[in-house]
Amino acid sequence: QITLKESGPTLLKPTQTLTLTCNFSGFSLSTSGVGVGWIRQPPGKALEWLALIYWHDDKRYSPSLKSRLTITTDTSKNQVVLTMTDVDPVDTATYFCAHKETGRTFDHWGQGTLVTVSS
Amino acid sequence: DIQMTQSPSIVSASVGDRVTITCRASHSFISWLAWYQQKPGKAPKLLIYKASTLQPGVPSRFSGSGSGTEFTLTINNLQPDDFATYYCQQYSSFWTFGQGTKVEIK
Numbered sequence: 001q002i003t004l005k006e007s008g009p010t011l012l013k014p015t016q017t018l019t020l021t022c023n024f025s026g027f028s029l030s031t032s033g034v035g036v037g038w039i040r041q042p043p044g045k046a047l048e049w050l051a052l053i054y055w056h057d058d059k060r061y062s063p064s065l066k067s068r069l070t071i072t073t074d075t076s077k078n079q080v081v082l083t084m085t086d087v088d089p090v091d092t093a094t095y096f097c098a099h100k101e102t103g104r105t106f107d108h109w110g111q112g113t114l115v116t117v118s119s
Numbered sequence: 120d121i122q123m124t125q126s127p128s129i130v131s132a133s134v135g136d137r138v139t140i141t142c143r144a145s146h147s148f149i150s151w152l153a154w155y156q157q158k159p160g161k162a163p164k165l166l167i168y169k170a171s172t173l174q175p176g177v178p179s180r181f182s183g184s185g186s187g188t189e190f191t192l193t194i195n196n197l198q199p200d201d202f203a204t205y206y207c208q209q210y211s212s213f214w215t216f217g218q219g220t221k222v223e224i225k
Contacts, residue, residue, distance in 0.1 A: 037214070047155075047163065047206055049214035060213060063120065096162055105153045105210045107174065109162035 002026035004036075004097050004110035012117050018084040022097030022110060029055055029075050033102035036080040038071065040093040041112075048093075051082060052100070087117045121146045121209050125217035131225040138194040140220045142207035147187045151211035154183055154192045157219075158203045166205075167192065197222070 008020035020038070027034060037052035051071040052060045061069050070083040080097060094114045098106035122145040132138050142152070150170040155163035165174045167183040170190055180195045194201055202224055207217040 039214075046218045047208075047216040049216070052214070062213065098162075104168055105151075105165070105208060105214065106163075107165045107168070109164075112162055 002099055002108040004099060004108060006095055006097050006110045006113040008095070008113055008115065010114060010116060012087050012115065014088055014117060014119055015086055016117075018082075018087050018091070018115060018117075020082045020084075020095055020097075020113065020115075022080040022082070024078050024080070024097070024099065027099060029053075029073055029078070029080070031055055035100045036073070037098050037100060037106060038080075038082045039096045039098060039106070039109075040091075041096070042090075042093040045093075050084075050095075053080060089117045091115070092117050121148065121212050121215050123207055123209055123215050123217040125205075125207055125220050127220060128218070129221045129223060131223050132197055133225045134197055134199060136197045136225075138197055138201075138222055140192045140205055140207075140222075142185075142190045142192070142217050144188045144190070144209055146212075148209060148211035150186055151209060152183070152185065152190045153208045153210065154181075155206045155208065156201075156203045157206065163206060194222070 004024045035054045038050040041047050053071045068085045073080045094112040096112045097110045099108040124143045152170045154167040157163040171183045182193045204219045204221045
């Protein structure tokens with residue numbers, strides 16, 4: 001059974017760096033074809049894909065946020081970490097991590113974690 | 120970037136109705152299109168991938184079709200559990216979601 005769970009700070013001040021951790025089980029990020037992505041959703045708004053890391057450590061970033069994002073993995077800990085620099089109130093959102101496999105899209109999601117950016 | 124535009128933004132329907140939601144892409148692609156259902160406070164749930172393939176466990180009243188730039192999600196015999204917001208998503212070039220369609224009780 002695949003499960004994912006996000007964790008991180010609930011409140012940040014503008015210009016700070018956000019670090020989110022996705023702990024997962026039921027699959028290995030060392031398995032060919034597997035990826036873990038991050039998606040966010042501002043309150044009352046649509047979903048926005050942020051970043052994805054593949055089993056072979058290839059990484060993809062949203063073009064609009066690429067300069068502020070870093071995605072890494074610790075396969076031994078079954079964790080994926082997303083870092084976002086220089087946060088702003090517009091970054092207030094629920095952040096989800098999700099699993100995908102080659103040829104498919106995000107089929108298992110974490111419950112999400114709400115991050116608020118406010119001075 | 121491939122932009123996804125859903126219509127309508129809101130649809131009011133009754134139990135037993137057929138609901139159709141359309142998603143249009145700014146650039147043509149072949150079938151790398153998914154549909155999600157999201158309820159308030161919950162993560163999205165994958166319903167359909169590759170435009171028309173039902174995710175295991177999803178009721179057969181959900182169906183998807185389309186290719187190129189126009190895709191459709193159809194819900195037949197709408198059930199009380201189906202009142203939610205639905206998102207399309209392309210995964211041909213990165214991943215882009217539509218703005219969502221809320222299916223509300225008429």
